[in-house]
Amino acid sequence: MAELEIRNLHVRIEEREILRGVDLTVRKGEIHALMGPNGSGKSTLANTIMGHPAYEVTDGQIIFNGEDITEAPAHERARAGLFLAFQYPVAVPGVSVANFLRMAINAKRDEPIKVKEFGKQLAHAVQLLDVDRAFTSRHLNDGFSGGEKKRAEILQMAMLAPEIAVLDETDSGLDIDALRTVAQGVVKLHAEQGVGALIITHYQRILDYITPQFVHILMDGKIVMEGGPELVDRLEREGYDPIREEVGARV
Amino acid sequence: MSDPATTTAPPPVRRKPGTARAATLYRALAGAGSTGTLEELRALALAAHDRLGLPTWRRSGFWRTTLDELDFPALRNRTYAPEATLPAVLGDGPRAGALVQRGGSVVHVELDPTLAAAGVILCSLEDAAHDHPDLFARYFMRRLTLDRDKLEAAGAALWTGGAFLYVPPGLAVEHPFQLVYEITEPGTAQYAHTLAIGDRQTDFRLHEYDLGADFDGQALHAGQFELYLEDAARCRLAHVTDWGSGEVYDVSTAVVEVTRDAYCHWLPALLGGHLIRHHDELVVAGKGGDMAFRGIFFAQEDEHLDVFAVDLHETGPSSGDVHWRGAATGASRASFEGLIQINPGSQQTHTYLQVHSMLLSAQAKLDAIPSVLVCADDVSASHGGTVGELDEALIFYMQTRGLTRPDAVRVIVEGFFEPLIVQLDDPGLEQTIRDRIRAKLDAAAADIEKYALAR
Numbered sequence: 251m252a253e254l255e256i257r258n259l260h261v262r263i264e265e266r267e268i269l270r271g272v273d274l275t276v277r278k279g280e281i282h283a284l285m286g287p288n289g290s291g292k293s294t295l296a297n298t299i300m301g302h303p304a305y306e307v308t309d310g311q312i313i314f315n316g317e318d319i320t321e322a323p324a325h326e327r328a329r330a331g332l333f334l335a336f337q338y339p340v341a342v343p344g345v346s347v348a349n350f351l352r353m354a355i356n357a358k359r360d361e362p363i364k365v366k367e368f369g370k371q372l373a374h375a376v377q378l379l380d381v382d383r384a385f386t387s388r389h390l391n392d393g394f395s396g397g398e399k400k401r402a403e404i405l406q407m408a409m410l411a412p413e414i415a416v417l418d419e420t421d422s423g424l425d426i427d428a429l430r431t432v433a434q435g436v437v438k439l440h441a442e443q444g445v446g447a448l449i450i451t452h453y454q455r456i457l458d459y460i461t462p463q464f465v466h467i468l469m470d471g472k473i474v475m476e477g478g479p480e481l482v483d484r485l486e487r488e489g490y491d492p493i494r495e496e497v498g499a500r501v
Numbered sequence: 502m503s504d505p506a507t508t509t510a511p512p513p514v515r516r517k518p519g520t521a522r523a524a525t526l527y528r529a530l531a532g533a534g535s536t537g538t539l540e541e542l543r544a545l546a547l548a549a550h551d552r553l554g555l556p557t558w559r560r561s562g563f564w565r566t567t568l569d570e571l572d573f574p575a576l577r578n579r580t581y582a583p584e585a586t587l588p589a590v591l592g593d594g595p596r597a598g599a600l601v602q603r604g605g606s607v608v609h610v611e612l613d614p615t616l617a618a619a620g621v622i623l624c625s626l627e628d629a630a631h632d633h634p635d636l637f638a639r640y641f642m643r644r645l646t647l648d649r650d651k652l653e654a655a656g657a658a659l660w661t662g663g664a665f666l667y668v669p670p671g672l673a674v675e676h677p678f679q680l681v682y683e684i685t686e687p688g689t690a691q692y693a694h695t696l697a698i699g700d701r702q703t704d705f706r707l708h709e710y711d712l713g714a715d716f717d718g719q720a721l722h723a724g725q726f727e728l729y730l731e732d733a734a735r736c737r738l739a740h741v742t743d744w745g746s747g748e749v750y751d752v753s754t755a756v757v758e759v760t761r762d763a764y765c766h767w768l769p770a771l772l773g774g775h776l777i778r779h780h781d782e783l784v785v786a787g788k789g790g791d792m793a794f795r796g797i798f799f800a801q802e803d804e805h806l807d808v809f810a811v812d813l814h815e816t817g818p819s820s821g822d823v824h825w826r827g828a829a830t831g832a833s834r835a836s837f838e839g840l841i842q843i844n845p846g847s848q849q850t851h852t853y854l855q856v857h858s859m860l861l862s863a864q865a866k867l868d869a870i871p872s873v874l875v876c877a878d879d880v881s882a883s884h885g886g887t888v889g890e891l892d893e894a895l896i897f898y899m900q901t902r903g904l905t906r907p908d909a910v911r912v913i914v915e916g917f918f919e920p921l922i923v924q925l926d927d928p929g930l931e932q933t934i935r936d937r938i939r940a941k942l943d944a945a946a947a948d949i950e951k952y953a954l955a956r
Contacts, residue, residue: 334901357905
């Protein structure tokens, strides 16, 4: 079974240490929620898992399916079965959603996907996620609303069928309808493809639609508390301050 | 020997831009043209050729295009035998007609017989001067000058072959007319001249390819292009210029005139040449005239590219939309100046000019110079320009989808040009341009990566 294991991960960016010893394991089929206040290191963890070159791993390891990928470039991680849904997806001018998806699928294959097979997969994903087919002929994220960008991320996730997906604050900037659509898309993909997910969020509201089996609280660059869905309920009732005091964290 | 007492002072010489300047300025032709019989024009041009030195184009302080390294006297206008087959670049797609000039000779002409029967003329310009004297006399050099510089004069004096296209009133032609100017050997001086006319209410496509083989040594393409669109005519015009790896100098002028209610979509794609100096001018000369002036340029290695694009409005109401995109790799230098000029009385003119460029190397240099010259008070004219570099956030985004870094760069650059390419609305031509851009990116991949890592 696919497994993403993070061991004692220390990360810095521009001489500032952000992560200070993170340990976390996500297996295929599991849904994890990683929660934490602003500045706790959530997005740093997401970017480091995917190999962003600006983040320097100073200690620890990232193991995926038994392979140490700590130094692997991002495209190799993606081809191995990791996926990152971005908090702020960038525009890809001049490249349609469909063409980009085809390129990304072909990047993981020895032989290019046949047009008919691609069309079939795209039609299925579009139906599953309740996306307008015309959406796929627009240039990726170019002029998209916030909700459309996040929907495009989930559409990519559906088409690329990763084993483990990291969703970096996918709920940020979404109105309630868009949030429901995106969250339901993740639930459907989990049910259909058995994808393992690490849902990074600042708020609990996306977790109203996706019930995580494991919840981790990140503060001050470390996971300071772990539990089940009840931890989400506690955060909703009490906020981060009592936990911060309880564990003695600064951020 | 003349008697000093009776010798009168020579009459004042009527100066045209360039004839008495060390540096030729960037300015619109703005209606300047040449009149006379072909023999008279050739004689005037030859005199100018003998009188003028090789030109230099200069902008104060930061830009200079010079032909100092061109061994002009060593170049010859070469002749070739007719050729039965068409160049591969034209593909197998349907076409209305094709004309190919290699060096100084038209080596192939073909025209759909049904179009010929409908009154379409496609032939060499030399034949048109002889066989269609009225059309030739009415349009030839109407908006082109012959003495701004030595190479322009050489072209006007010495052109051979050439292309002539006439589309008669009311005719809509589905498939493109294709023209090719080829240089296949070093030492060639090619003086190219295209004259195309879309009569009233015509609708057609015209593609001109200016192409060079890969060779060692110098060559020259001095091109002149003129297209006249009469009332309510519509044309989708494209130029594809790629001179290969030879040391080809391309100094060309192209003018398109759009009259009442006519429309032109024009896209020059300048994809390579040792030195390219183009003056491309689109003139809206009739009320209700409209145009979309698109352009692509890609400079690599040590190429020098100097484009002066003019959006000229001689009357109103009229409209225009100019949008160019370019990229530079290696140690290339590219300068794009786009001028909106709205003449007095051209009220109710609305036009916009934008140029966007992408710098892909630390040694490359890009200048984007939009400018506006407005002489009417009830118009809207605006412009914008950007010079950018590769976006690392975008590269990382694509890498997280499995694309390698070189592939991500290629997708970004291709995507940068794609909004203009798809407007060609011709899959074969679109693919030709995409393939050539991809080949240039592949050739420059190591240089692009070095630049990205250095940043």
